[in-house]
Amino acid sequence: MDLPDFGRHASTTMILGMLIDSSDARWPGLAAEARVADREAIQRVAEGDPDALALVYDQHIRSVFGLAMRIMQDQSDAEDVVQEVFSQVWAQATRYDVTRGSVAAWLLTMTRTRAIDKLRAERAKPDSASLPGEQAVVDVPDPAVGAEHHVLTAESATRVRAALTALPVPQRIAIELAYFEGLTQTQIAGRLEEPLGTVKTRIRAGLLKLREALHP
Amino acid sequence: MSDPRHEPFDGTSALYAIGALTAAERVTFEAHLEVCLDCVREVRSLLPVAHGLAHTAPPLDPTPALRARVLEQITGAIPAPSAAGHTGKTTPKTGAAARDTDRDDGGHTEPAGGGPGALFWLAASLVVAAAGGGGWYGAALDRRIVDLQGNVTQATEETLRLRLDAAEARAAAAERDAVLAIVTGASAQQLTLVGQPLAPRASARAVWNDATDMVFLASGLPPLPAGDVYQLWFVLPNAPVSAALLNPNDDGSATVIIDVPDTLSLPTTMAITVEPAGGVPAPTGDVYLLGQPAG
Numbered sequence: 001m002d003l004p005d006f007g008r009h010a011s012t013t014m015i016l017g018m019l020i021d022s023s024d025a026r027w028p029g030l031a032a033e034a035r036v037a038d039r040e041a042i043q044r045v046a047e048g049d050p051d052a053l054a055l056v057y058d059q060h061i062r063s064v065f066g067l068a069m070r071i072m073q074d075q076s077d078a079e080d081v082v083q084e085v086f087s088q089v090w091a092q093a094t095r096y097d098v099t100r101g102s103v104a105a106w107l108l109t110m111t112r113t114r115a116i117d118k119l120r121a122e123r124a125k126p127d128s129a130s131l132p133g134e135q136a137v138v139d140v141p142d143p144a145v146g147a148e149h150h151v152l153t154a155e156s157a158t159r160v161r162a163a164l165t166a167l168p169v170p171q172r173i174a175i176e177l178a179y180f181e182g183l184t185q186t187q188i189a190g191r192l193e194e195p196l197g198t199v200k201t202r203i204r205a206g207l208l209k210l211r212e213a214l215h216p
Numbered sequence: 217m218s219d220p221r222h223e224p225f226d227g228t229s230a231l232y233a234i235g236a237l238t239a240a241e242r243v244t245f246e247a248h249l250e251v252c253l254d255c256v257r258e259v260r261s262l263l264p265v266a267h268g269l270a271h272t273a274p275p276l277d278p279t280p281a282l283r284a285r286v287l288e289q290i291t292g293a294i295p296a297p298s299a300a301g302h303t304g305k306t307t308p309k310t311g312a313a314a315r316d317t318d319r320d321d322g323g324h325t326e327p328a329g330g331g332p333g334a335l336f337w338l339a340a341s342l343v344v345a346a347a348g349g350g351g352w353y354g355a356a357l358d359r360r361i362v363d364l365q366g367n368v369t370q371a372t373e374e375t376l377r378l379r380l381d382a383a384e385a386r387a388a389a390a391e392r393d394a395v396l397a398i399v400t401g402a403s404a405q406q407l408t409l410v411g412q413p414l415a416p417r418a419s420a421r422a423v424w425n426d427a428t429d430m431v432f433l434a435s436g437l438p439p440l441p442a443g444d445v446y447q448l449w450f451v452l453p454n455a456p457v458s459a460a461l462l463n464p465n466d467d468g469s470a471t472v473i474i475d476v477p478d479t480l481s482l483p484t485t486m487a488i489t490v491e492p493a494g495g496v497p498a499p500t501g502d503v504y505l506l507g508q509p510a511g
């Protein structure tokens with residue numbers, strides 16, 4: 001085993017571990033009973049129970065599909081993302097660690113990762129005629145949150161959305177290009193024709209304002 | 217923020233939290249995180265905010281056809297919608313893709329981690345999907361399996377690293393305890409070493425007890441070129457005896473616990489020289505620090 005390098009790796013992992021642990025523990029709005037039901041369902045998925053996978057699907061599909069649509073801006077692509085996410089749930093449920101965060105956060109993280117991967121792959125194609133980027137700030141119409149399927153309480157979901165909408169437009173655009181299009185700071189700067197420093201400042205200022213709005 | 221090391225990373229926490237760094241930029245910033253508590257705190261506070269952006273996407277209902285397609289492709293069954301209450305009803309499919317859905321009569325379930333794992337079942341269902349015409353799903357087969365294997369490896373590594381973290385913490389605690397026991401012991405004696413002209417700001421202290429355990433603490437050691445190492449010596453009248461090699465931290469400090477040979481009677485003169493990596497049996501380099509017993 002490669003001992004000399006441990007110290008560095010271990011401490012990075014430790015820092016990242018702390019970061020991950022904190023990432024959704026404080027996110028508001030998940031009802032406690034929904035979390036318990038989620039965990040039980042995931043445990044049954046891990047045992048290979050198709051009913052349980054259906055349960056997880058029914059519970060979370062609206063937010064998963066909503067996020068996939070928001071990123072892909074295309075129904076068929078978004079459906080592909082959904083398929084991949086639930087395949088991953090089925091394959092990896094045995095390794096899902098309930099102490100590391102909510103099932104909802106796990107699903108949404110997978111959804112974002114899969115969707116951004118697809119976008120990036122598409123962008124890498126030489127013949128991609130239209131960059132999907134220009135639609136960054138165009139919102140998909142916002143249907144009411146279905147009472148029987150809510151995961152995030154209507155109140156806190158609304159609060160997050162309101163906080164994002166309330167940001168100064170340049171900050172919001174920079175944040176959306178990063179999060180929903182998976183662009184790096186350099187790509188964002190290129191897209192907006194702004195200096196790197198400006199992009200960095202906008203993203204930071206925007207996230208700090210969101211933080212304030214969410215944890216007053 | 218006065219630390220000059222932080223300045224180039226000012227504001228980078230936000231980019232890191234939202235995932236707007238390239239892989240190379242991320243690696244550089246993660247190295248900075250190890251030395252900058254301010255940045256660690258900022259990332260910690262911004263990460264949940266960045267994750268929360270997922271909730272700003274408006275929830276949407278897909279077509280019911282998607283539900284059937286997804287669940288059937290994955291599990292080989294289409295359970296009734298759970299909104300209508302949980303039913304144990306499933307529609308078992310024939311073929312290798314079908315999992316054991318026959319739970320109502322006490323049928324067995326795949327034990328987690330035993331027998332063919334989820335990965336196998338997924339692979340099996342993918343093969344069947346591909347054989348049955350496939351479509352996009354069959355085409356995605358290879359990449360998906362590679363992905364999953366990658367994830368499996370990652371999880372194993374992560375588990376290992378977590379264990380290492382714990383081991384490292386325990387080792388560090390044990391070492392602290394040992395140092396404390398020696399330094400605060402009733403029989404503790406000490407010798408001070410003074411930086412020589414090559415290391416004017418360096419200083420060191422050796423503390424030992426009569427159980428022949430010695431703690432050696434140094435600070436202000438200048439950084440050495442690669443290939444050189446600090447070596448500590450007991451300078452006995454006939455010949456110097458190597459005591460330890462020192463690996464200073466970035467800030468020039470070093471701590472080492474030395475098991476003093478009991479043929480050696482303390483105090484003796486002690487010295488630190490710079491030697492080729494790995495150390496040498498007898499000193500050859502310049503003396504950087506020197507300490508001599510009083511009287």
Ligand SMILES: [Zn+2]
Pocket residue numbers: 221222225226248252253254255
């Ligand atoms: Zn910093």
